[in-house]
Amino acid sequence: ILIAVNDGGFRFTDQIPSLEHLRKRNGIRAVRDFVSGNEFTYDHHTHGTAVMSILAGQQEGMLQGTAPGADYMLFRTEDVSGEFPAEEDYWAAAAEYADSAGADIITSSLGYGHFDDPSLNYKFSDLDGNSAFITRAAGIAASKGILVFSSAGNERNKTWKRILAPADGDSVISVAAVDHNRKISVFSSAGPSADGRIKPDLSAMGVNVPVQISAGSVSGASGTSFSCPVLSGISACLLQAVPAAVASEIAGAIRQSGDRYNSPDSLYGYGIPDMIRALDILQKIHLERPENTITIYPNPVTEDFEIIFREYPESVILEIFSFSGKLVFRRDFNPSPGSYLNIKALANREQGIYFLRIRTANAIYFKKIIKLNS
Structure with missing residues (x-):
């Protein structure tokens, strides 16, 4: 800021x-x-x-x-x-x-x-x-x-x-x-x-x-x-x-x-x-906007997790923030239907709430991720 x-x-x-x-x-x-x-x-x-x-x-x-x-x-x-x-x-x-x-x-x-x-x-x-x-x-x-x-x-x-x-x-x-x-x-x-x-x-x-x-x-x-x-x-x-x-x-x-x-x-x-x-x-207003073409599995998360794209024609920027707002992960991705990303960024992070921000050319979406200790 x-x-x-x-x-x-x-x-x-x-x-x-x-x-x-x-x-x-x-x-x-x-x-x-x-x-x-x-x-x-x-x-x-x-x-x-x-x-x-x-x-x-x-x-x-x-x-x-x-x-x-x-x-x-x-x-x-x-x-x-x-x-x-x-x-x-x-x-x-x-x-x-x-x-x-x-x-x-x-x-x-x-x-x-x-x-x-x-x-x-x-x-x-x-x-x-x-x-x-x-x-x-x-x-x-x-x-x-x-x-x-x-x-x-x-x-x-x-x-x-x-x-x-x-x-x-x-x-x-x-x-x-x-x-x-x-x-x-x-x-x-x-x-x-x-x-x-x-x-x-x-x-x-x-x-x-x-x-x-x-x-x-x-x-x-x-x-x-x-x-x-x-x-x-x-x-x-x-x-x-x-x-x-x-x-x-x-x-x-x-x-x-x-x-x-x-x-x-x-x-x-x-x-x-x-x-x-x-x-x-x-x-x-922001943290639960639905984006039905993207799924996080599993959620809650203990180690790694997957972001699955069922149908998504646009390139996206994926970012994960801690609850305090610190950026802990960033990745540019060009998904195709059925593609997925395996994310290990939270494996060694403290348990708590994290937020996945999905940025496209026309919109920004948020999904909440719950991290648990393994």
């Missing part, structure tokens, strides 16, 4: 201990400074570092991120020296780059509504999902199949009170902040959007969230900037668990799993998601 992080700076991301595992495996796939146009440096601000520690941090006894096994692209799109409309252009350019690089998720703990030049400010009526430049850019990214997450904003205890762009986008998952008692924070921006849609979409922990921005220390940080990566990282795990799921299905499943799904409001949105329930929703 590849996650693009749009932020204002990543100072010390190349040094903090909780990201050492990421650096060792070269999990930072790309970096770029869209603000200066110059060579990227791990400088400017620690805000993106805090976000990265929530997403990918892994330090025993101190910090556990929500998606430590993902790969990342770090994009500086926010000019922390002020608020300028050009930052929306930088964001759009980063989103385009993310799409070209194959990003699965864009997570953005940024919001726009007020600028150093007040004549350029957005009005609330602009937050209709179609007017703000950055919101339109986020919508285009989502239309390309990217899951786009945005912080709702920290405005409720200020004059503005409302969400900020691009949180108003109908294809953007905007995230509010709650505390450890599941109560909405005093600062978490309120919805709805200007055209009356439920916003924010969902809520996640955003008060005293453990972050690391310097060597050796973990501290608490508050803001929707930090609830956003909590949810985007967990959603990456959903995507890994059900690789055939598309972005709109992931977004729909996590909304449907919210504890306020049947009575959403303008503070919590659809509420705090239950990711086990979201996984169950996605599995019901």
Whole structure:
């Protein structure tokens, strides 16, 4: 899973201990400074570092991120020296780059509504999902199949009170902040959007969230900037668990799993998601699609097993994933009626549930395999 992080700076991301595992495996796939146009440096601000520690941090006894096994692209799109409309252009350019690089998720703990030049400010009526430049850019990214997450904003205890762009986008998952008692924070921006849609979409922990921005220390940080990566990282795990799921299905499943799904409001949105329930929703969509021309025998499996093709005119790609989403087998195959493959890939694997993904030119099918100890 590849996650693009749009932020204002990543100072010390190349040094903090909780990201050492990421650096060792070269999990930072790309970096770029869209603000200066110059060579990227791990400088400017620690805000993106805090976000990265929530997403990918892994330090025993101190910090556990929500998606430590993902790969990342770090994009500086926010000019922390002020608020300028050009930052929306930088964001759009980063989103385009993310799409070209194959990003699965864009997570953005940024919001726009007020600028150093007040004549350029957005009005609330602009937050209709179609007017703000950055919101339109986020919508285009989502239309390309990217899951786009945005912080709702920290405005409720200020004059503005409302969400900020691009949180108003109908294809953007905007995230509010709650505390450890599941109560909405005093600062978490309120919805709805200007055209009356439920916003924010969902809520996640955003008060005293453990972050690391310097060597050796973990501290608490508050803001929707930090609830956003909590949810985007967990959603990456959903995507890994059900690789055939598309972005709109992931977004729909996590909304449907919210504890306020049947009575959403303008503070919590659809509420705090239950990711086990979201996984169950996605599995019901994908993991048991019938494909009557393919048989797995035996199933449950103890050693090797056979995939039998009764009638199948297309070439296929066969892949087997562990329950955690790890690819354990891949094979290209051109079946003919009555042909079969003998698979030994699970013989020395732990018992549990595995998934066979069958990819053709026109469709993707899943079958569940149960592995037992011999």
